[in-house]
Amino acid sequence: MNDHIEGADISAFLDGALSSAERARADAHLTACDACRRELDSLRHFKLVVASAPRRTLPADLALSLERRCVGPQPRWTILTNPRLWIPMGAVAASALAFSVWARTAAPADELPLEPLLAAHERYSAEALVPQSHLVASSYTDQVTTLYADGSANGEE
Amino acid sequence: MDAQTFAGLIARAGDKAYNFAYRLSGNEQDARDLVQESFMRALEHSGSYDPTRPFDSWLLRILHNVFLDGMRRHSHSRTVSLDAPAPVEDSGWADLLPEDEISSSDELVRRESLDILQKALERVPPLFKSAVVLCDIEGLSYEEIARVTDVPVGTVRSRIHQGRVLLRRAYETLEKSGGRVS
Numbered sequence: 001m002n003d004h005i006e007g008a009d010i011s012a013f014l015d016g017a018l019s020s021a022e023r024a025r026a027d028a029h030l031t032a033c034d035a036c037r038r039e040l041d042s043l044r045h046f047k048l049v050v051a052s053a054p055r056r057t058l059p060a061d062l063a064l065s066l067e068r069r070c071v072g073p074q075p076r077w078t079i080l081t082n083p084r085l086w087i088p089m090g091a092v093a094a095s096a097l098a099f100s101v102w103a104r105t106a107a108p109a110d111e112l113p114l115e116p117l118l119a120a121h122e123r124y125s126a127e128a129l130v131p132q133s134h135l136v137a138s139s140y141t142d143q144v145t146t147l148y149a150d151g152s153a154n155g156e157e
Numbered sequence: 158m159d160a161q162t163f164a165g166l167i168a169r170a171g172d173k174a175y176n177f178a179y180r181l182s183g184n185e186q187d188a189r190d191l192v193q194e195s196f197m198r199a200l201e202h203s204g205s206y207d208p209t210r211p212f213d214s215w216l217l218r219i220l221h222n223v224f225l226d227g228m229r230r231h232s233h234s235r236t237v238s239l240d241a242p243a244p245v246e247d248s249g250w251a252d253l254l255p256e257d258e259i260s261s262s263d264e265l266v267r268r269e270s271l272d273i274l275q276k277a278l279e280r281v282p283p284l285f286k287s288a289v290v291l292c293d294i295e296g297l298s299y300e301e302i303a304r305v306t307d308v309p310v311g312t313v314r315s316r317i318h319q320g321r322v323l324l325r326r327a328y329e330t331l332e333k334s335g336g337r338v339s
Contacts, residue, residue: 011318017299050293056179058171070164
């Protein structure tokens, strides 16, 4: 049989792209023509080889880059409206609040008030440096005078 | 169409676009560049997208145009022209292949079947290659391929067959040479 099917029609037959009339003619010819049938089988095999090529997927970094470029830079306020950030932002705020409350209320129990200590220190310094005769009367001076006068400081009895 | 919606469409069509770009260009870096440029053009012209038509086809059409633009701008070492006469007879296309690519004795490398296929794809003129890739790898119908490549269905039918014949010949040539490439 010399009236072979055109090559493009064999491919279209393979792809199911022929009209019903074209397909009927091709079917009839393929039944009788070894050459066209061999060509059809060869193309079918090769189509499977091509189709077996593994599919490549969009790299994640490229997808992210494209998404950012499409959406554009986000305004700052939209970051606050992002629900995914609500939980970590809330946790940070709660931690800050708890720390400030603790810092105000949890002063160490053995801490001494500073002001009375300074006042006592100044008073003691003044009494030690100023001559005895110039000292003004104070309860502390009276106690020291009394102590040395009766000799109890030296163990005399 | 707002940017968020558009980003969603791109996320859905991204894999298909990247796979098409990879098969057309033959390497990852060129595929990335193709995809990036295509998406930027798509975003720039998103107003011309008809939401009643498949987004995939529209995006692949842009990508195909970007690819052809690139081929026209830069001479490709293995490409004769975008629509070189398709020598489907035995005396045709093989004669156009560089001799050193068929029987190179330098850097002998054993390629697996899929590597050979990709190498063979690189030897097919772009217009025939894109038709075969869209049909056999992407699984598009002849009508969809006609929309992507902007040619009549009859032209698609012709390109697919000629592309297959060219690809098969290049594949068999590489296979016979043991996958040796320069």
